[in-house]
Amino acid sequence: MNQSVWAVAKWEFFRFFKWRDQLIGVLSLLVTSAIGFGVVKFARSSNDVDLAVVGLSETLKLPDDSPITVTTSLESPEQLRAQLDEKRLDGILLITESGGKDSELDVELIVRQQPGWVDELQQGLNDLKSRRAMARSSILPEQLQAILSPQALKITTTVPSKVSWGDRVVAIGMGSLMMLVCFVGLSFFMVGITSEKQQRITEQIVSVISPQAWIDGKLIGLTGAAFASVATLLVGGLLIGAVVWLAGYEFSIPDSLSRWDLLPLFAILFLGGAVFWNCFFAAVSSIINDPNTSAKSGLLFLPMLPIAAGFMAIPQPDGNAIRVLSLLPGTSSTAMPIRLLLGEVAWWEIAICLLLLICGIWLLRVAAGRIFAAGIMLYGKEPTWLEVLRWAMKPR
Amino acid sequence: MVESPSLVAAYGIGKSFGSVRAVDNISFEVQPQQIFSLLGPNGAGKSTLVRMLIGMLPPDEGRFVWQDGKQNGALNRAKIGYLPEDRGLYKDQPVSATLEYFAALHGLNRSESRRVSQRWIERLELTPYVNSKLETLSKGNQQKVQIATAVLHRPELVVLDEPFSGLDPLNQELMVNLIREIRVEGATVLLSAHQLHLIERLADHVMMVAKGRKVLSGTVAEICQGPLGGKTLRIEYEHPIDQALVQRIQGENEIQGIRLEQPNLIAVSFGAHQNQLAWLNKLHEWGSVRTFQSTTTSLHEIYLRVAAGDEPGQSVSETK
Incomplete structure (x- = not known):
């Protein structure tokens, strides 16, 4: 291969690949990602939610990594509302029996603004509803899980999968x-x-x-x-x-x-x-x-x-x-x-x-x-x- | 392969693009260490001829024969330095890097490339801009860098298409001196340009083309004293001249032409063998003469006639 081909190759390489620009790009990426992950970590650590629950005799079970701390309160809704306004509480969950034959619950969440933790609360409420339904029927939780689980399929391969x-x-x-x-x-x-x-x-x-x-x-x-x-x-x-x-x-x-x-x-x-x-x-x-x-x-x-x-x-x-x-x-x-x-x-x-x-x-x-x-x-x-x-x- | 005394000889070169006949049966010879100038109006076929000469375009007809006997674009590229009419460089690159790149393309090693680039930077007075990007340079300085890229490898034949365009008079003078130096250093220069006053000073041989054909060829002196050359007699009268007098002698065979340059100033062109003195006496009768002056017809005037198509097909001296 003649010298001019290498001369062109070198010229074209450095015409488009500039070390300084690449280094700046990588550093920018690093700084941005570090800031991004730092912000997420900070947000997660400083996002504890105090939720007062009124009218519930059972336990409200939330996911383990949920930021919500549930406190069963005996105070009146008005007193709790005052605490909410003073930002000593993040939310009030009012639960009452609807009185029907299925013992349905009426649940109301009172918050200052639309919260970002509704999905986790919803999981807890779904779990509460399931537990109450099972308590009314004679089905045990293990039995319900077995009914709802899909049919197991065992796959046997002749060549071991790597x-x-x-x-x-x-x-x-x-x-x-x-x-x-x-x-x-x-x-x-x-x-x-x-x-x-x-x-x-x-x-x-x-x-x-x-x-x-x-x-x-x-x-x-x-x-x-x-x-x-x-x-x-x-x-x-x-x-x-x-x-x-x-x-x-x-x-x-x-x-x-x-x-x-x-x-x-x-x-x-x-x-x-x-x-x-x-x-x-x-x-x-x-x-x-x-x-x-x-x-x-x-x-x-x-x-x-x-x-x-x-x-x-x-x-x-x-x-x-x-x-x-x-x-x-x-x-x-x-x-x-x-x-x-x-x-x-x-x-x-x-x-x-x-x-x-x-x-x-x-x-x-x-x-x-x-x-x-x-x-x-x-x-x-x-x-x-x-x-x-x-x-x-x-x-x- | 038969060796030729001329650096390159062209025989019956022709080229068409579709229905357009760009170059039509042109023959010429360029001698070693000659400054050979190619003249002609825009679209005359000069650049096409040059591109065929350096092997960038194949001719449809005819052949180029080089001194070593090789034909049609078979010349080693390293022996040619070419400055195209349509030209440009990498505007985002520094002057030194650009020159070193072209030196490397010409086969010079790294240290040679640096040395040669540095020499040309100094020679073209570009030292203050050595690390500047080309886009920050004036058009004239960009042009200098461009020319340096074409000649820094000391080619045998330097082909310069419009080397003076974009240069101010000072830099044009620098370029004239540079072309002379290149010739003194042993190179042959083929030059295409429109600055006829510079060509008159530089060229050893001139070939004019128009509409793809060779119309004139010879030294500047031969052309200026040839059938299209001669003398121009300018007579300034005390009072304005009657235009009817001028029109009456317009078609006379004894002169090449007459024109009224000012109301009281006429210019009469004579061929090399036509009698000025008899006409001076005749024109003296038109009025009281203030001044008169006889000058050799310039290349510029001949060029204008050729470009206007007045005098096609004239040949001053035949090439060998």
Whole structure:
């Protein structure tokens, strides 16, 4: 690979990936999340509710983490109302028997403003109603629970399942990261190439290096910038995870994250998939005259469909459709990693997947180079699809 | 491959875009270390010709033959420095980074790129702006950076399309000196420009094109003394001249043309072999003469005639 390709790659990488901006972005994310979680924690700790209950002889059971403290009061409603007005109470719950044969209760909540803890109170009242209904009937609570519970179904698999919910989360996360890489790559190519055309930079560059060398450099530099940007976001996400953990939330790390043996293969698939689609983005961007008005801009989002289709592998990692998608370049970058994590993949499938990916990248790179060479020199108008096809087929 | 004494020779070059004939059967030769100027009105086909010469566009007909025998755009890009007419740079990037990038594209290593960039920054008096983004520079300074990107790798052939546009007279002078220095350093310069007074001072050879065709070719002196050149006689009278007199001799064969520049000032153009003296006597009879002056017809005047389509197809000197 010649020196000018690396010169372009370096230039394009640092044109879009700026350390200072990335660092500021991560720090902003961290500060925002720290403030957010701090506010939530403070709100939870300072949100104790004093509720006076009048007219109830039984216990009102509320969820364990409920902020409501219930006090059975013998004071008159007027006295309690005065305490409410003086903000010594947060609410008064007036309960009276309706007197019907089912011993229904009339319940009224008196508060200064609409409260945020009604759902928790409602749970307690529902529980109270159930207990009263069971007391009137001869059914024991255990019997009622047995009646209402669904039919148990025991599933026996012949191949022991290795997949946990955590694995699924990791699979979804990996697919999402791939989509993010593609979105970021799309924006870099779109902005980069259309601005070069609009600023009339292309002719001078093409007089110095060949369009193929230019697009090759862009593919390396902008793919690298897209991965670096997403990696920075990932680091930011991990730091937020640390903030969440410090804030007192607990979560477990899925076993899939320790599958280091698959990491090289994932890296190849991710990189290959990104380069494959970036070739497409480069070709389409070069035939767009004005991204604000061009009908061709919508075409850039087309690759999102097959990439998203890879997510179908999550519920059925070894279905026929997914097995095909995991072999094709363009979809293999999401479907194959998900299958590797959640399903059974034969070695020959991996081999075919990699072979098709390499061939696909090579063919698309050549076609994109030809379209790019013609497209970047076209100012003020856009080619027809027939012209684009002709460019792609014919070497210049 | 047969080697040629000229740096590049063009034979019967033609190019059409749809039904538009942009370049029609043009032949010329550019000699090593020559400043070769391409003149013509907008839309004459100059930029298309230049793009074909540097291999950016393939000609429909004809061929370019380079000194080493290679043909049609097969010349090593590193040997060409090109400043396009439609030009721009990365406006959000600093001057030094831009120059270093172009140096690297031309194959220079990091330390060479830095050294060469620094030299051009000093040479073009851009030192105060070395770390400034291009968008903060004046148009003239942006133009200087643009030109530096085209020549910093010391190419054999420097192709400059409208290098003076956007420059004030001081910077135009700087550019004239720069082009001369580039030639002295051993490069050949192919120049397309509209500033004819600068071309007269710079060019060793001029080729005029109009409507895609070559209409004139030669040195500035050859063109100015050729069929379209000659002398211009300006006579200022004491009193306004009767316009009917001027119109009466408009079609005379013995002169190229006559025009009333002011009510009391006429300008008569003569070909190289036409007799001014006889006409001076004749025009003296029109009124009392205050002053008269005889000057060589300028490139500007010839250009205007060619651009107006008055004198197509004239050739002063044939290229080899």
